Amino acid sequence: xxxxxxxxxxxxxxxxxxxxxxxxxxxxxxxxxxxxxxxxxxxxxxxxxxxxxxxxxxxxxxxxxxxxxxxxxxxxxxxxxxxxxxxxxxxxxxxxxxxxxxxxxxxxxxxxxxxxxxxxxxxxxxxxxxxxxxxxxxxxxxxxxxxxxxxxxxxxxxxxxxxxxxxxxxxxxxxxxxxxxxxxxxxxxxxxxxxxxxxxxxxxxxxxxxxxxxxxxxxxxxxxxxxxxxxxxxxxxxxxxxxxxxxxxxxxxxxxxxxxxxxxxxxxxxxxxxxxxxxxxxxx
Amino acid sequence: xxxxxxxxxxxxxxxxxxxxxxxxxxxxxxxxxxxxxxxxxxxxxxxxxxxxxxxxxxxxxxxxxxxxxxxxxxxxxxxxxxxxxxxxxxxxxxxxxxxxxxxxxxxxxxxxxxxxxxxxxxxxxxxxxxxxxxxxxxxxxxxxxxxxxxxxxxxxxxxxxxxxxxxxxxxxxxxxxxxxxxxxxxxxxxxxxxxxxxxxxxxxxxxxxxxxxxxxxxxxxxxxxxxxxxxxxxxxxxxxxxxxxxxxxxxxxxxxxxxxxxxxxxxxxxxxxxxxxxxxxxxxxxxxxxxxxxxxxxxxxxxxxxxxxxxxxxxxxxxxxxxxxxxxxxxxxxxxxxxxxxxxxxxxxxxxxxxxxxxxxxxxxxxxxxxxxxxxxxxxxxxxxxxxxxxxxxxxxxxxxxxxxxxxxxxxxxxxxxxxxxxxxxxxxxxxxxxxxxxxxxxxxxxxxxxxxxxxxxxxxxxxxxxxxxxxxxxxxxxxxxxxxxxxxxxxxxxxxxxxxxxxxxxxxxxxxxxxxxxxxxxxxxxxxxxxxxxxxxxxxxxxxxxx
Numbered sequence: 001x002x003x004x005x006x007x008x009x010x011x012x013x014x015x016x017x018x019x020x021x022x023x024x025x026x027x028x029x030x031x032x033x034x035x036x037x038x039x040x041x042x043x044x045x046x047x048x049x050x051x052x053x054x055x056x057x058x059x060x061x062x063x064x065x066x067x068x069x070x071x072x073x074x075x076x077x078x079x080x081x082x083x084x085x086x087x088x089x090x091x092x093x094x095x096x097x098x099x100x101x102x103x104x105x106x107x108x109x110x111x112x113x114x115x116x117x118x119x120x121x122x123x124x125x126x127x128x129x130x131x132x133x134x135x136x137x138x139x140x141x142x143x144x145x146x147x148x149x150x151x152x153x154x155x156x157x158x159x160x161x162x163x164x165x166x167x168x169x170x171x172x173x174x175x176x177x178x179x180x181x182x183x184x185x186x187x188x189x190x191x192x193x194x195x196x197x198x199x200x201x202x203x204x205x206x207x208x209x210x211x212x213x214x215x216x217x218x219x220x221x222x223x224x225x226x227x228x229x230x231x232x233x234x235x236x237x238x239x240x241x242x243x244x245x246x247x248x249x250x251x252x253x254x255x256x257x258x259x260x261x262x263x264x265x266x267x268x269x270x271x272x273x274x275x276x277x278x279x280x281x282x283x284x
Numbered sequence: 285x286x287x288x289x290x291x292x293x294x295x296x297x298x299x300x301x302x303x304x305x306x307x308x309x310x311x312x313x314x315x316x317x318x319x320x321x322x323x324x325x326x327x328x329x330x331x332x333x334x335x336x337x338x339x340x341x342x343x344x345x346x347x348x349x350x351x352x353x354x355x356x357x358x359x360x361x362x363x364x365x366x367x368x369x370x371x372x373x374x375x376x377x378x379x380x381x382x383x384x385x386x387x388x389x390x391x392x393x394x395x396x397x398x399x400x401x402x403x404x405x406x407x408x409x410x411x412x413x414x415x416x417x418x419x420x421x422x423x424x425x426x427x428x429x430x431x432x433x434x435x436x437x438x439x440x441x442x443x444x445x446x447x448x449x450x451x452x453x454x455x456x457x458x459x460x461x462x463x464x465x466x467x468x469x470x471x472x473x474x475x476x477x478x479x480x481x482x483x484x485x486x487x488x489x490x491x492x493x494x495x496x497x498x499x500x501x502x503x504x505x506x507x508x509x510x511x512x513x514x515x516x517x518x519x520x521x522x523x524x525x526x527x528x529x530x531x532x533x534x535x536x537x538x539x540x541x542x543x544x545x546x547x548x549x550x551x552x553x554x555x556x557x558x559x560x561x562x563x564x565x566x567x568x569x570x571x572x573x574x575x576x577x578x579x580x581x582x583x584x585x586x587x588x589x590x591x592x593x594x595x596x597x598x599x600x601x602x603x604x605x606x607x608x609x610x611x612x613x614x615x616x617x618x619x620x621x622x623x624x625x626x627x628x629x630x631x632x633x634x635x636x637x638x639x640x641x642x643x644x645x646x647x648x649x650x651x652x653x654x655x656x657x658x659x660x661x662x663x664x665x666x667x668x669x670x671x672x673x674x675x676x677x678x679x680x681x682x683x684x685x686x687x688x689x690x691x692x693x694x695x696x697x698x699x700x701x702x703x704x705x706x707x708x709x710x711x712x713x714x715x716x717x718x719x720x721x722x723x724x725x726x727x728x729x730x731x732x733x734x735x736x737x738x739x740x741x742x743x744x745x746x747x748x749x750x751x752x753x754x755x756x757x758x759x760x761x762x763x764x765x766x767x768x769x770x771x772x773x774x775x776x777x778x779x780x781x782x783x784x785x786x787x788x789x790x791x792x793x794x795x796x797x798x799x800x801x802x803x804x805x806x807x808x809x810x811x812x813x814x815x816x817x818x819x820x821x822x823x824x825x826x827x828x829x830x831x832x
Contacts, residue, residue, distance in 0.1 A: 096832070097735070097832050098735035098736050098832050099735040099831075099832065102735060114659065114660065114663050116666075121739070122736050122737060122739075123735070123736070123737075124690055124733055124734045124735045124736055124737040124829060125682045125693075125694035125737075126690050126693050126694055126731075126733040127690070127732065127733040127734060127735040128735075129694075130731055130732055135681065135682045137659070138681070138682070139663075139667060139679060139680070139681055139704075140679070140680045140681065140682065140696060141670060141674070141678060141679050141680075142674065142677075142678040142679075142680075144674055149673070149674070152673065153673065153674060156666050156669050156670055156673075157666060157670075159662070159666060160660075160662040160663050160665065160666030160667075161663065161666070214813065215813050216813055217783075217809055217813070217831065220783035220785055220807055220815070221783055221785065222767075222783060222784065223767060223784060223785065223786075224785055225783075225785055226730045226785050226807055227730075227732065227807055227809070227815055227831060228732070229732070230732075230831070253732040257731065257732065
């Protein structure tokens with residue numbers, strides 16, 4: 001009975017923010033359904049569900065008190081792009097490079113977090129290994145064609161895994177995407193939209209967007225050599241604290257493998273679009 | 285117990301004790317012999333798709349322990365395959381042990397195919413180590429009946445004696461000379477099957493440059509203990525010619541023994557084994573409560589006719605919890621199903637398990653990094669739910685396979701077929717150190733590997749044309765008609781080629797016309813910075829992968 005009161009209280013609390021109404025409608029019905037199901041099964045409330053619930057509301061409330069446990073780590077070279085790591089419950093979109101998405105995954109997977117990839121069957125798993133992604137804690141799920149099944153499967157993943165990666169074939173209506181984002185926020189999962197070369201079909205914006213501005217491969221000559229390393233300039237934009245775009249010059253993959261940070265001075269200004277000059281300070 | 289005579293190790297100048305002087309009888313390739321195969325016919329014993337024993341004839345043509353079945357059959361197509369059965373091995377070995385028991389009352393079985401006893405009393409009785417060894421060889425050969433080579437060794441410590449028995453050139457190592465004899469042997473000798481030293485530690489010794497047992501013995505004992513823990517201490521003791529554990533001068537407490545009586549007498553193995561299982565678990569429990577582990581177990585049975593059967597089994601203190609249960613079951617199988625010479629004339633009325641030697645249990649030390657961790661329950665539950673709703677094939681995990689193409693090197697298997705525990709098989713790339721049998725796959729695309737790989741069935745078509753607008757071709761000798769100048773991916777806008785390399789030809793399964801594939805692969809870089817791996821196969825260009 002305690003949880004019922006708590007979820008009701010949460011609902012009332014959130015309803016005070018009218019601009020979140022569309023998200024909450026989905027969540028509200030889900031919570032009511034869950035409450036009914038729990039009442040039907042007359043199961044004792046587990047400690048896990050209570051902590052998930054309370055922690056989820058803590059993240060939604062953005063109090064900042066749980067900041068140290070509310071983020072997943074990122075690899076050192078990417079830290080200047082994502083200074084606070086991957087915030088749990090956030091949506092991250094990575095455009096233009098699957099390798100960059102893999103580089104983002106590497107550190108959480110190395111630190112005992114579990115990831116699921118849905119509709120991500122084109123990911124190069126050898127490349128993933130070379131970038132330091134251990135697949136021991138990664139499960140791949142085929143994306144069902146049926147929309148309702150897709151949403152159910154995605155919700156199941158969001159409930160259980162720390163990171164859920166959606167491949168570039170993801171095509172869902174915005175309403176379902178919003179429900180999923182709300183659920184991820186409640187369950188403290190990070191959603192990663194790994195848009196490959198074909199681009200992303202995710203209908204909503206993301207909390208953090210990583211975009212490849214320029215990439216140049218080394219090692220390939222005119223009829224000789226082979227690809228050895230790539231230098232890329234990545235820009236991170238986002239909401240809130242990340243509203244000021246950050247830019248990073250990376251070797252991905254670096255000569256000899258892995259991810260390395262290239263010298264700051266070497267950021268190629270020509271690569272940036274005229275609308276967003278490099279390293280501009282924006283007062284917020 | 286002759287633990288007193290010490291020798292001085294020259295390099296480290298510290299005293300090491302010598303082990304109890306022992307005689308070990310070892311029959312080569314015992315699982316092959318027990319399966320009724322002669323050493324002259326190629327045969328191998330398989331367990332879990334891996335070869336665990338090979339006959340002399342099969343070894344001569346290159347079949348090795350640890351190979352996979354298909355690889356072994358490729359090296360020797362006529363090889364006979366026998367399924368591993370430890371019970372059979374133990375049952376067949378019981379007559380050999382029974383014969384040796386006429387020389388000494390303290391015969392200890394280390395594993396089926398190898399047993400030994402301390403020589404102090406028997407040696408004096410029979411007139412010296414050499415005479416005793418000859419006698420033991422004669423007795424064992426008679427029991428084995430010429431089906432396999434019998435090796436006999438006498439040395440300080442059962443470990444050294446076992447190695448002497450396995451070697452062809454020596455039989456008796458004089459007292460105090462074992463450490464010197466051991467010093468020149470490779471360090472891999474420490475990694476005996478069912479022995480106290482794990483293969484990982486032996487591999488680590490190799491990589492640290494400790495290539496011989498002498499080098500291991502030369503490291504100060506304190507340093508070994510500090511760096512490698514109890515296992516390092518045991519390795520050091522064995523390499524120095526001592527026993528794994530210092531001799532214990534007091535016998536274990538009597539109340540550790542467990543027994544069970546049967547009324548009516550038990551004649552069937554499965555009935556006896558069922559009772560033995562509970563008994564062994566009780567013993568394990570008692571030992572566990574005292575923080576001890578058994579290294580020598582006496583299995584004692586009495587029959588309705590008053591016969592008294594007993595046998596000692598020696599095993600490593602770090603053996604898994606099921607080791608005692610297994611050994612008791614093997615022994616009962618050996619007595620009740622063995623040849624008439626060892627079979628009791630009536631059913632068993634009493635079974636008693638007596639731990640004769642116990643040592644402090646040091647437990648299993650989990651590694652600091654990479655300790656096996658279970659997936660969280662929420663993950664297990666979610667995976668089970670998805671398998672239920674989407675089907676078992678829809679939820680997969682990646683495993684390493686061999687191959688030349690980026691998509692072939694790693695495959696996916698249904699999650700139901702693997703254990704999701706960290707460190708599962710196939711999660712790490714096969715390295716030639718761990719798996720010497722892993723093929724090198726010449727013709728692989730060099731790393732870095734592409735981050736997007738297309739499946740064979742949905743590879744987009746590619747048009748690769750030269751300056752004149754003609755499609756680039758590759759002839760049978762892998763020579764190109766012209767250099768590529770523009771490329772269009774999946775029917776898109778033609779892009780200028782900024783760099784390219786190839787052709788990298790690969791011909792696979794040429795021996796099988798239906799499955800034969802000939803491809804020429806190219807890396808192509810376009811002027812917008814995209815890099816592609818494209819292949820020309822049967823005159824068709826297609827996109828294999830993209831370096832995005």
